[in-house]
Amino acid sequence: MPQALTIKKVDGKPGQVYYPLQIVEVPKPKPGPNEVLIRIHTAALNHRDLFIRQHLYPGISFANPLLSDGFGTVVEAGPGPDAQHLLGKKVILTPSRGWLAAPDGPEDPARFSVIGGAALYPAGAGQDFAVVPADELELAPAHLSAPEAAALPLVGLTAWRALVTKGFGSGAISSSADSVAGRNVLVTGIGGGVALSALQFGVALGCNVYVTSSSAAKLERARALGARGGVCYTDAAWDKQLAAQLPRERPYLDVVVDGAGGDVVARTVRLLRAGGVISIYGMTAGPKMDWLMQAVMKNIELRGTTMGSRAEFRDMVEFVRKHQIRPVVSRVVKGLDNLQAVDGLFDDIRHGKQFGKLVIEISSPDEESGSKL
Structure with missing residues (x-):
């Protein structure tokens, strides 16, 4: 059964509470028109995730998977040419939704949100499988390793x-x-x-x-x-x-x-x-x-300045591809359900130990796509 990483709600005031991590079993999602199903291989943490656990970030969700940075393989495609051409491709997730190209800020601020533990959008990289709109993906630069690809999206943008x-x-x-x-x-x-x-x-x-x-x-x-x-x-x-x-x-x-x-x-x-x-x-x-x-x-x-638009994300990924830039990875732990090790990554952020990104290896890029059905 596929799994997802979420936070468990406990009593406490913002800034004083520290929501524990939990693994929940979820049904394997099915892509709809112009959507794809991604087998997530790696996901990365951001300071935002620590703020979510402390209830210092707006619009958080206790049901939707955590983490906005993800890399994986498209293993199933819904109807539509935009989805079908991505089948079998290695991709990175766009880390936010609701900001297309306006240079000054989101076109509709009420619809803008970073994904991962967010109430506004269900997407998150902290899970075995994710259904994502086909136009919210970029092909992963081929020179990047799986941890490096997950380390790129939000900080790069x-x-x-x-x-x-x-x-x-x-x-x-x-x-x-x-x-x-x-x-x-x-x-x-x-x-x-x-x-x-x-x-x-x-x-x-x-x-x-x-x-x-x-x-x-x-x-x-x-x-x-x-x-x-x-x-x-x-x-x-x-x-x-x-x-x-x-x-x-x-x-x-x-x-x-x-x-x-x-x-x-x-x-x-x-x-x-x-x-x-x-x-x-x-x-x-x-x-x-x-x-x-x-x-x-x-x-x-x-x-x-904060985050960035879909257009800026596309430009950034292309720049990384052109210049063969490799994001810096500080530490990688294996297993989405290895909660003690994942908690250790959060401790690195809390104490400023990291030099680069903190990554969870969820599955191998060479692993069969049919695992955890």
């Missing part, structure tokens, strides 16, 4: 919008990327999936990418991935240290990609060029931050 759409501006990326090559980019909090994706995208675009972390070991690993430099943000003078690392011919930052908030404006305003951009995809340091008059005088642009 978020980083793409934060760096490319918001950081450089829509239309700034040409096919040759000459328009942004040589620009200086700061990516804060390296080690998380979004930050690592932004680093990899920036390096592939020919940018000089600098990073921050609280860990010297993570800074070294980032340099191995192509970062030109980095500083520990626990040092009181990290902004001055970063200024000393910038190239003489371009001694300023063009873009900051940040997921913490806090004092990022105060720390980077002196480093940014006039008209430079701070692109913020999260505020883990707190829900408020200061905006300085100095930033106003330098025409600095502060741009909020």
Whole structure:
């Protein structure tokens, strides 16, 4: 009998509760018109999943499977040409629904949601089989392993919008990327999936990418991935240290990609060029931050960004395919029903141990599609 990973409802206030994981048996779904049935091979965690377990994320579900990042094989196709041509193909799931292409945000915000443990849409990658609309899939880049393919969707999409759409501006990326090559980019909090994706995208675009972390070991690993430099943000003078690392011919930052908030404006305003951009995809340091008059005088642009559209997801996957980018995987555990090991992945997120994505291997890509009928 197929299984799904969900959370169990227990009493507790948001932020204090920690919903336990549970495995439930579910019937094998059947694809309808223009839908496909996917045998899920790997699924990956995001910070969002931890927030769901703490009831710190809106619109959660106790019935729908967790996890928004998934990779698998299409094993059955419903009626319709869009579905039929995917039969037997390796695919990655679009991690959200309800945002097609509008550059400013979802066309109808009430219909937008990330999948996985969400009340609005039943889809989730934390299960043996998933029925998905055929137009909510992308062919997996052939150079990716099963864990790497699951590690890509949500963080890749978020980083793409934060760096490319918001950081450089829509239309700034040409096919040759000459328009942004040589620009200086700061990516804060390296080690998380979004930050690592932004680093990899920036390096592939020919940018000089600098990073921050609280860990010297993570800074070294980032340099191995192509970062030109980095500083520990626990040092009181990290902004001055970063200024000393910038190239003489371009001694300023063009873009900051940040997921913490806090004092990022105060720390980077002196480093940014006039008209430079701070692109913020999260505020883990707190829900408020200061905006300085100095930033106003330098025409600095502060741009909020979250997730991304279906069109941006397609562009991101194609970029990964073209540049042979491999998402960074921190750790893989085997078995969807191995709850102790899966809980350990959540602990890695809680304590910031990971460098890259945390992945669950649910089935082998070589496994017979008829298993767990």
